[in-house]
Amino acid sequence: MEKERQEFPRDFSTLFDPRSIAVVGASNVPGKWGFTIPVNILGGGYRGRILMVNPGEKTVLGFPSYPTLKDIPEPVELAIVTIPAARVLDVLGDAAEIGVRNVVVVSSNFSEVGPEGVELERRLARFANEARINVIGPNTMGIYSASASLCAMGSPVTPIRGGVGFISQSGNLGVQLLRWGKSRGVGFSRFVGSGNAANTDMPDYLRYLGEDPLTDVIALYVEGLRDGRAFLDAAREVSPRKPIVVLKGGRGELGGRAARSHSGALAGQPELFEGMFEQGGIVEAAHSEEFIDIVAAFDALPRAVGKRVAIMTMGGGWGVVAVDACEREGLELAELPPEVISELDRVLPEFWSRGNPVDLVGNLRRSSHFQTIDALVSCDEVDILIVMGALLGKQFFIDSIVHGAMKPFLSMLRNHVKRVPSFVFSQWRGSFGAFYKQGGKKTGGGGTGGAQGTLSSSGLNPNEAWQWTDTALVRRLQKLVKKTGKPVITVAMDEREMSAAARLQSKGIFSAPTPERAVRAAAKIADYGIFAGNRDHPTTGFRHSQ
């Protein structure tokens, strides 16, 4: 398609921080976009003026309704248009007349539906370029802006506030990412569904987000680019300062065809895009789940300075799987120096792996987990730490109580009722013995706890109980991250722990649901860290992981 985007000074301030919004096509009928969007704006907590435009209504959703934009007796900063395509150009004329600089065109049936639509969109773009109006869309899902609490969206989602600026060439995919962000604890600064991008496209948004003080990480879903050169220029400007993560839709031949029929975008050759992403210092996600993983990792973690990874694992199999992933992703396993090995010799059971990954071989002494984490993060040979199995989540404790006490007790009641008193007594006696044993050892080994006391994994130590909480672990990790500036990634494998992971994310720690996904994210942050750290030597370029 002909290039309609034109360079003119873009002012998105009234898009993301409008003091007043007019909804053209506002409606009282549930199911219509003109109903859904103002309802979502209200639900999102927007505090500015909401102005309804619908010549057929006296009030919409309780607000007075005006026949046209020009009839509104107060300033309008942002217009959102939901009326049929044929009448959008007139609205744009009105918007130009009253000085609106940003118009979100939700209406569809433009270039995505054939030659007539293409022509209509072209006229729209030309007019907007002349009037220096940013048209967002047409055919957009809407926008979100954290600073204005503005959810001008066709779908009911209120993202968490945060540092990710996100532009998506697919509305549904965009909204789903915001939803995943919500359940993963990833906060957003801005979201734009770019729709058909009549006169405002990726390079414009990219430049804005690059300067936007609320945005730390930029996420893009891209199917095609009309002006690859402008995109590359913008990316090169921004990427050394802020990571740009892209999910590319329409990579192959079939996918490219599907993309054309979806957004009318010329998806182009995959090699072409790969080259462009590499030159632009852009991090590419392989699929949608990885997209949110990597965005979450960049959002939460400090910048990595290298690719040497240390891995702590509670079980050998997971260590093996994680090492496989490191090798696949081009990461290096940190070589632990002798002093770290001997430090760990003091806190771990005799037959620990004595190397990286550090396999705790089922050792259940929590204080030694903490000491291991400390030693690994503080080690100069380590750039990134991955901690597996230590984050348990509430569900683990609930399960442990259910499986370890309630179910066996019920089973005794049902099948061996006569033995219940002795069962209860045994457990009580055993537990008491275990507590006593621990206490005794502690005293015997001196104030710091002798080696024997530390290494034994039988019995329960009441002093350790609080250390087993996720809060204790997270506090410890946060302190270390703050002290060393190194990224720490945890692995929390239970799906039901997502809320725990979300809490972690908001505290600056990235948590992945599998070791492989943790490693993949580590590889991406390492690659970017090396790229962004190497800008004094611009020939280095950006190294993609395999």
Add this chain to the structure above:
Amino acid sequence: MEKERQEFPRDFSTLFDPRSIAVVGASNVPGKWGFTIPVNILGGGYRGRILMVNPGEKTVLGFPSYPTLKDIPEPVELAIVTIPAARVLDVLGDAAEIGVRNVVVVSSNFSEVGPEGVELERRLARFANEARINVIGPNTMGIYSASASLCAMGSPVTPIRGGVGFISQSGNLGVQLLRWGKSRGVGFSRFVGSGNAANTDMPDYLRYLGEDPLTDVIALYVEGLRDGRAFLDAAREVSPRKPIVVLKGGRGELGGRAARSHSGALAGQPELFEGMFEQGGIVEAAHSEEFIDIVAAFDALPRAVGKRVAIMTMGGGWGVVAVDACEREGLELAELPPEVISELDRVLPEFWSRGNPVDLVGNLRRSSHFQTIDALVSCDEVDILIVMGALLGKQFFIDSIVHGAMKPFLSMLRNHVKRVPSFVFSQWRGSFGAFYKQGGKKTGGGGTGGAQGTLSSSGLNPNEAWQWTDTALVRRLQKLVKKTGKPVITVAMDEREMSAAARLQSKGIFSAPTPERAVRAAAKIADYGIFAGNRDHPTTGFRHSQ
């Protein structure tokens, strides 16, 4: 390591269906394996006899305790051993004497910890081979058997009963898979942590599961194989009848080294394993999450007969992403014949994609979703259907009510309190109008619903409400799967919908959390379906997807 596994007729009946179990090393002390394992056996609901062996106790957990296995005055069918390594050989002697055929050795400190342990394990294996005892382990996490409600495990997990037989060379990884299975609705028939596999290894278990009537799908976590030829022979026997899914740990050089230090296994060259898996008709998972995905897919779905996929999507972007994934995985997009296109023309909005993927372009008429699904599954050109976006989950409705009604109402109360009566009245009037409009159209369009009535997406149709429930969708899908025998995969993208996905799985429908994971699973079942269907032409072999 020297080959210790010996061919002798294996009888695992008392391993998986023991009428009595002796726990040697039973303990009243929480935290000890001798405590955890009988507690988990009790908690799992095992109804047979539990016999405790511990010379230092009179009772353990309410049961009488005997000094040795030989002192037990009743038959013992299975022995589980948790005492220190040095004394395990004596217990094996006792077991041989009283005729126990299966011994689970939980105790560690054998070949995984150095030359002394290697020698000890060798002696153990030789004795077991002579006595024709199956030693499970040593250094095993334990076993699970659905038919006996037997959770003889070191970790508190009660799997769902089902058709997956699972052997794992890592205990922790194995237990985590069982946990994932639980949250995903994947049921297990048997689980064995094979540990160091002193005299009983993958080929023995594989042959057993191949014949086991409770097992439909076989899952293996493999780090290394002592006897590749025996494994390949067993796999070749079994794979045409039952799918074998493997996750290979220690693929690369570093991973192989990590595997050696974990399970002492010789991980070997990756090419060697790839060739073996291909020859054995084994489906390989690329990582742990894919492992549970593929196992779940095989567990739930009927066998695919080809690789032509139809995709239904609610949004173009997800369609693009899914097509990309199909291309990557070597699947074909089904070509919809003209009669299917015209059938869909009747039920979908004018500007639907008119091809595969079928993009519903935001059409909210549920009956047309159902008609689309019917048309696609029934089409002869389609082998597998992937349905995206149709499965909503309870959370969607809760969110919709919160975002669409409660939050906007609260916002009105807070910021525009004087407008609340008019806001409520507007909504009420609009909703009423929408209902009325639908009713009118329905009558006007005749009993079957005219094209106008079907295509309009404004307004609400009360008759459609029940169709929007997941129950209605699942029933419809089940009916279609039963009628056509074709696999249908749904995509439910909200993490909070996992419980809905678990329900689906138990009803014979596989649900993936992303389009890409749905496609990946589809590729694996298509490859296996073609392999297993082509056994008359044994030269065809098993085609790995890219």
